[in-house]
Amino acid sequence: MTPAQKKKIFAICFVVGMLGGYYYYQSLQRTPNDVANASPTSTEQAPNIALNMADVLDIAKAAKKHLSTTLKDYTARFVKQELDSNGNLGPESEIEMKVQTRCRNENNDAPMRVYLSFNAPQSQKGREVIWGADLFDGTMAVHEVGFLLGLKTLWLDPTGFLAMQGQKYPVSEVGIMKLIDKLIERGEKDRDNPDISVKIITDQKLDDTPTHMIQIRRSKPSNEEDDFSLAEITLDPERQLILGYRAFGWPDEPGGAPVLLESYTYHDVQTNVGLTDADFDPKNPKYNFPAL
Numbered sequence: 635m636t637p638a639q640k641k642k643i644f645a646i647c648f649v650v651g652m653l654g655g656y657y658y659y660q661s662l663q664r665t666p667n668d669v670a671n672a673s674p675t676s677t678e679q680a681p682n683i684a685l686n687m688a689d690v691l692d693i694a695k696a697a698k699k700h701l702s703t704t705l706k707d708y709t710a711r712f713v714k715q716e717l718d719s720n721g722n723l724g725p726e727s728e729i730e731m732k733v734q735t736r737c738r739n740e741n742n743d744a745p746m747r748v749y750l751s752f753n754a755p756q757s758q759k760g761r762e763v764i765w766g767a768d769l770f771d772g773t774m775a776v777h778e779v780g781f782l783l784g785l786k787t788l789w790l791d792p793t794g795f796l797a798m799q800g801q802k803y804p805v806s807e808v809g810i811m812k813l814i815d816k817l818i819e820r821g822e823k824d825r826d827n828p829d830i831s832v833k834i835i836t837d838q839k840l841d842d843t844p845t846h847m848i849q850i851r852r853s854k855p856s857n858e859e860d861d862f863s864l865a866e867i868t869l870d871p872e873r874q875l876i877l878g879y880r881a882f883g884w885p886d887e888p889g890g891a892p893v894l895l896e897s898y899t900y901h902d903v904q905t906n907v908g909l910t911d912a913d914f915d916p917k918n919p920k921y922n923f924p925a926l
Contacts (some may be wrong), residue, residue: 672715672723672894674882675835675847685832690848690867692819697874698814702742706795707909708810711901712750713869715801716895717883723894724800728754730772733809734766747914751921754853762921764914765792765805776804776914777923787916787923802896810900814876817867820860829853838868840878841901846871855884863892864906868899875903 712729728769730751738744745768752761756781765774772796776788790797792804806890809815824830835847853862861883868878878899883893 642911645691645757649922651886654781661775672897674892675849677775680910682833682835685823685834685848687824687827687832690832690850691818691825693848693869694814694821694876695820697869697876698811698818700874701735701811701814703904704737705811705869706738706906708903708905709733709907709909710810710903712808713899713901715897717893717895718800727752727758731808732909734914735809735811736763738873746809747909749914750805750807750808753905757771760852760922762923763805764916764923766914769914785924810876810903813898814833815875817879823858823860823911824850824852824856825855827852829856840868840870840899841869843877845869845877846874862895871905872925873903873905875900875905877901877903 643687666783678763694874700728707758709730712731713726714729715723715726718724730753732749734744734747736742747766747769750761750763752758760777760779762777763771764800770789772790772791774792776790776797778788788796792806794820798804807889829852831851831853835849838845838847846869848869850862850865850867852861852863855863860881862881863884865880867876869875870877878897880897880899881895883895885892912918
């Protein structure tokens with residue numbers, strides 16, 4: 635092995651070690667709202683309408699059809715929280731996002747692009763990510779935070795070990811359109827399930843936006859990969875946007891509180907704002923990626 639090869643291997647091991655320790659530290663962080671935000675929505679006094687899973691699928695498919703001809707891009711404040719592989723509830727993440735959708739052309743196959751800027755938790759504040767289906771030869775540009783990690787733009791495999799640390803889904807799976815696809819995929823499994831009951835609560839708001847909440851309850855465990863006791867879908871009926879999804883597992887003991895499995899909410903959504911190539915360029919002077 636040549637000295638140059640040894641030097642290269644050492645550098646790779648150093649970066650892997652630093653990132654591994656960094657993400658482990660992040661996984662230990664918690665915010666005061668971690669538990670407070672993990673309870674199902676109380677809708678006992680709200681007006682509601684009984685539905686079935688076929689109705690939910692019709693709503694989701696109608697939203698997808700509408701957005702496929704109208705939603706070219708959007709910006710949002712994305713808030714997410716997930717249970718990790720060890721069964722621990724991770725910290726709530728708040729991310730400013732810009733997305734160009736696949737629906738920018740007639741065939742709905744335009745390359746999806748994503749820019750993410752992390753505001754919370756504090757350990758990730760300032761982190762930036764850019765990924766595009768047609769950008770950077772399939773890698774994603776990452777500006778990490780920290781004295782050493784922040785000195786250089788990292789180019790990571792979106793589905794690789796480092797990129798997936800603390801993440802349930804890769805960056806290519808984020809966004810409103812991807813959420814609708816996932817809901818349809820999961821819903822089809824329960825289309826004729828007699829253990830499922832559904833109701834829609836119409837008198838709801840997300841921030842200042844009037845919304846409907848669809849609650850899906852399972853009477854007994856399905857023992858499937860995506861099993862849940864309760865799922866909540868937040869719908870903006872005017873724009874046909876799915877703005878939120880939360881899924882709860884089964885209580886640890888009879889009569890106990892259900893466990894939050896995953897929560898995704900899109901706040902302050904602005905659609906068709908005219909995003910350009912510059913919004914997905916690490917050299918954008920408004921961003922803080924280290925010099926390339």
